[in-house]
Amino acid sequence: MGKGRLEAFSDAVIAIIITIMVLELKVPHGADLTALRPLIPVFFSYVLSFIFLGIYWNNHHHLLQAVRHVNGRILWANAHLLFWLSVIPFATAWMGENHFAPVPVALYGTVLLFSAIAYYILTLSLIGHHGKDSTLASALGRDLKGKISLVLYAVAIPLSFVNSWLACGLYIMVAVMWLIPDRRIERHLTSEKAR
Amino acid sequence: MGKGRLEAFSDAVIAIIITIMVLELKVPHGADLTALRPLIPVFFSYVLSFIFLGIYWNNHHHLLQAVRHVNGRILWANAHLLFWLSVIPFATAWMGENHFAPVPVALYGTVLLFSAIAYYILTLSLIGHHGKDSTLASALGRDLKGKISLVLYAVAIPLSFVNSWLACGLYIMVAVMWLIPDRRIERHLTSEKAR
Amino acid sequence: MGKGRLEAFSDAVIAIIITIMVLELKVPHGADLTALRPLIPVFFSYVLSFIFLGIYWNNHHHLLQAVRHVNGRILWANAHLLFWLSVIPFATAWMGENHFAPVPVALYGTVLLFSAIAYYILTLSLIGHHGKDSTLASALGRDLKGKISLVLYAVAIPLSFVNSWLACGLYIMVAVMWLIPDRRIERHLTSEKAR
Amino acid sequence: MGKGRLEAFSDAVIAIIITIMVLELKVPHGADLTALRPLIPVFFSYVLSFIFLGIYWNNHHHLLQAVRHVNGRILWANAHLLFWLSVIPFATAWMGENHFAPVPVALYGTVLLFSAIAYYILTLSLIGHHGKDSTLASALGRDLKGKISLVLYAVAIPLSFVNSWLACGLYIMVAVMWLIPDRRIERHLTSEKAR
Numbered sequence: 001m002g003k004g005r006l007e008a009f010s011d012a013v014i015a016i017i018i019t020i021m022v023l024e025l026k027v028p029h030g031a032d033l034t035a036l037r038p039l040i041p042v043f044f045s046y047v048l049s050f051i052f053l054g055i056y057w058n059n060h061h062h063l064l065q066a067v068r069h070v071n072g073r074i075l076w077a078n079a080h081l082l083f084w085l086s087v088i089p090f091a092t093a094w095m096g097e098n099h100f101a102p103v104p105v106a107l108y109g110t111v112l113l114f115s116a117i118a119y120y121i122l123t124l125s126l127i128g129h130h131g132k133d134s135t136l137a138s139a140l141g142r143d144l145k146g147k148i149s150l151v152l153y154a155v156a157i158p159l160s161f162v163n164s165w166l167a168c169g170l171y172i173m174v175a176v177m178w179l180i181p182d183r184r185i186e187r188h189l190t191s192e193k194a195r
Numbered sequence: 196m197g198k199g200r201l202e203a204f205s206d207a208v209i210a211i212i213i214t215i216m217v218l219e220l221k222v223p224h225g226a227d228l229t230a231l232r233p234l235i236p237v238f239f240s241y242v243l244s245f246i247f248l249g250i251y252w253n254n255h256h257h258l259l260q261a262v263r264h265v266n267g268r269i270l271w272a273n274a275h276l277l278f279w280l281s282v283i284p285f286a287t288a289w290m291g292e293n294h295f296a297p298v299p300v301a302l303y304g305t306v307l308l309f310s311a312i313a314y315y316i317l318t319l320s321l322i323g324h325h326g327k328d329s330t331l332a333s334a335l336g337r338d339l340k341g342k343i344s345l346v347l348y349a350v351a352i353p354l355s356f357v358n359s360w361l362a363c364g365l366y367i368m369v370a371v372m373w374l375i376p377d378r379r380i381e382r383h384l385t386s387e388k389a390r
Numbered sequence: 391m392g393k394g395r396l397e398a399f400s401d402a403v404i405a406i407i408i409t410i411m412v413l414e415l416k417v418p419h420g421a422d423l424t425a426l427r428p429l430i431p432v433f434f435s436y437v438l439s440f441i442f443l444g445i446y447w448n449n450h451h452h453l454l455q456a457v458r459h460v461n462g463r464i465l466w467a468n469a470h471l472l473f474w475l476s477v478i479p480f481a482t483a484w485m486g487e488n489h490f491a492p493v494p495v496a497l498y499g500t501v502l503l504f505s506a507i508a509y510y511i512l513t514l515s516l517i518g519h520h521g522k523d524s525t526l527a528s529a530l531g532r533d534l535k536g537k538i539s540l541v542l543y544a545v546a547i548p549l550s551f552v553n554s555w556l557a558c559g560l561y562i563m564v565a566v567m568w569l570i571p572d573r574r575i576e577r578h579l580t581s582e583k584a585r
Numbered sequence: 586m587g588k589g590r591l592e593a594f595s596d597a598v599i600a601i602i603i604t605i606m607v608l609e610l611k612v613p614h615g616a617d618l619t620a621l622r623p624l625i626p627v628f629f630s631y632v633l634s635f636i637f638l639g640i641y642w643n644n645h646h647h648l649l650q651a652v653r654h655v656n657g658r659i660l661w662a663n664a665h666l667l668f669w670l671s672v673i674p675f676a677t678a679w680m681g682e683n684h685f686a687p688v689p690v691a692l693y694g695t696v697l698l699f700s701a702i703a704y705y706i707l708t709l710s711l712i713g714h715h716g717k718d719s720t721l722a723s724a725l726g727r728d729l730k731g732k733i734s735l736v737l738y739a740v741a742i743p744l745s746f747v748n749s750w751l752a753c754g755l756y757i758m759v760a761v762m763w764l765i766p767d768r769r770i771e772r773h774l775t776s777e778k779a780r
Contacts, residue, residue: 402596406600407604407607462643466764473635480612494616
């Protein structure tokens with residue numbers, strides 16, 4: 001089974017998720033700069049989630065490049081990832097509108113944690129289908145970044161109740177870590193070809 | 196006529212339907228966990244519909260793989276399916292916001308029933324175009340799952356008025372039955388190649 | 391310049407237009423059947439517009455099949471068509487929520503008229519690019535259906551102020567006329583190949 | 586790394602941005618023509634932004650045609666462009682609903698300015714990847730139009746506070762300048778082939 005439609009469907013869903021978030025930037029009634037002030041936390045949370053969804057699209061793009069074929073299990077592992085990503089706009093809006101209060105910040109981290117777990121499951125189901133000795137498996141390697149992210153989310157969620165800004169700091173740290181795109185697969189594919 | 200744009204259009208419509216449903220998860224005003232409580236039934240109905248739309252996308256994906264070419268009739272049979280799927284977000288929100296009251300649960304089942312009938316019509320128009328002896332026709336076979344689904348929906352709709360939770364149980368039963376992806380076509384295509 | 395991205399972009403825009411219309415089916419507060427009654431005209435106008443957008447997608451699909459390459463002028467003629475189609479959800483909702491009152495019905499017809507003119511301009515710019523003797527030009531032929539549609543819209547718009555249901559009847563007549571897909575191009579392409 | 590998914594993702598995001606803007610055309614309660622009057626500035630700002638997004642899609646389409654392959658840096662330069670484009674619906678609605686008041690008009694220009702800068706950065710990262718002597722680099726040339734646009738936005742933003750209609754005039758001037766599609770790349774590719 002080809003991977004074309006899986007990519008197309010995932011692209012469309014992520015594109016819609018990333019774009020409908022902007023609908024939470026509700027148009028204010030006043031026409032001066034002070035009318036924009038209440039939107040600052042909403043805008044900041046939008047920027048953060050835009051970056052996270054950009055990271056997921058980017059990594060999904062890289063991951064699928066080494067994929068040859070997909071099966072039903074992989075389609076569902078992918079749908080499961082898309083489900084958690086689709087909850088991000090809700091968590092983003094709740095966090096932004098409540099000025100980064102503890103519970104919304106913890107929920108935001110929980111959604112990020114489940115998204116990361118879903119991505120990990122997708123990776124496992126791809127490796128399971130392609131074999132442990134495949135280009136894909138060796139290219140993904142130990143996936144250190146993925147594991148560090150899981151730990152940082154797991155720390156940030158309880159930390160939200162102590163200081164929600166520190167938790168946000170951890171989310172930003174994860175984003176910065178991933179903003180450097182995942183060159184492992186690219187590099188591996190290049191070195192494969194070189195042989 | 197190629198099937199590429201039919202797939203692309205269907206992917207886009209299903210991706211949008213699945214994603215705009217999340218807009219019904221209205222951001223609550225409070226910032227504590229109790230503010231989320233009224234959202235629980237809405238979230239549960241969202242999860243259920245996400246799974247149903249995932250099943251339709253999955254089965255659509257499998258179905259179209261055995262398709263060689265399409266005609267005007269097939270385009271309209273497909274649009275008819277997309278129409279009923281597009282009503283799912285409305286039925287989902289009504290059911291969730293009314294805490295699974297009888298009439299909304301019955302309407303939800305009715306929309307699922309019409310979607311299933313539309314899918315069946317699409318299958319028929321594809322077989323009509325490819326011939327009863329085609330790979331497609333023999334791969335689909337008797338379509339037992341499809342027929343059981345129709346029966347379960349037809350039972351669940353009147354049952355909603357007796358006990359709406361039992362009706363929901365039947366919907367979940369249908370979803371679970373389909374979550375195991377439809378390997379008939381895949382298997383058949385593989386055995387065709389093997390010959 | 392290839393036509394691939396033009397098709398993909400048009401598919402995405404039409405898919406979104408067709409799907410966001412359903413957002414106008416606002417979830418009612420009551421949980422019984424009477425709560426759905428005010429939605430009946432909104433639902434009927436949704437069905438009508440879904441069919442019109444389906445027709446445009448269908449015809450666009452057929453039209454682009456005979457196209458070999460596109461230029462800047464064609465891209466803009468296509469964007470112009472998408473613009474008018476994008477106003478359909480607004481006109482649909484206004485007509486449905488006002489129970490097919492004269493002015494909204496006239497506006498709906500006006501948007502359909504401008505969409506039809508935009509489609510005609512797109513056809514002209516495609517013929518201009520491919521030549522009057524191209525497969526495309528001869529396949530489109532005299533485009534009788536397109537011309538009848540323009541006349542029917544032009545009659546329906548003033549008629550709305552006399553009797554808005556008669557105007558709606560004309561819109562339905564146009565839809566029915568087009569529901570039979572445009573086989574001219576298909577037939578022509580087939581006969582071209584046969585030679 | 587291929588450019589296919591980058592194009593598909595950008596198409597989807599721009600298609601959604603262009604289409605959700607129409608959701609700001611809130612359906613009025615009255616059913617006569619006077620009910621539409623308050624929507625005129627909102628409609629006008631919608632038309633303006635539709636044209637700007639059409640221009641970006643058009644230029645993006647042309648730009649990517651000369652591209653051979655992409656890397657992580659380009660993916661992020663592209664996401665950065667899509668981010669600023671995604672803010673356009675908000676700026677459009679705020680400007681339209683406030684009848685082109687100074688601050689919203691200035692904000693609209695600011696979003697256009699940042700979009701233009703993001704497009705410029707994308708161009709640079711593409712040239713950086715393909716080399717200064719590539720077809721892409723020589724086809725883009727000095728990019729006079731891009732530079733004039735940046736200057737006009739930079740003039741229009743402070744001008745909004747003096748006379749917001751003059752600022753809008755400058756935005757329209759930029760749009761008109763770009764409506765003539767960017768034939769530089771097309772022409773260059775053609776002359777390349779001719780050699």
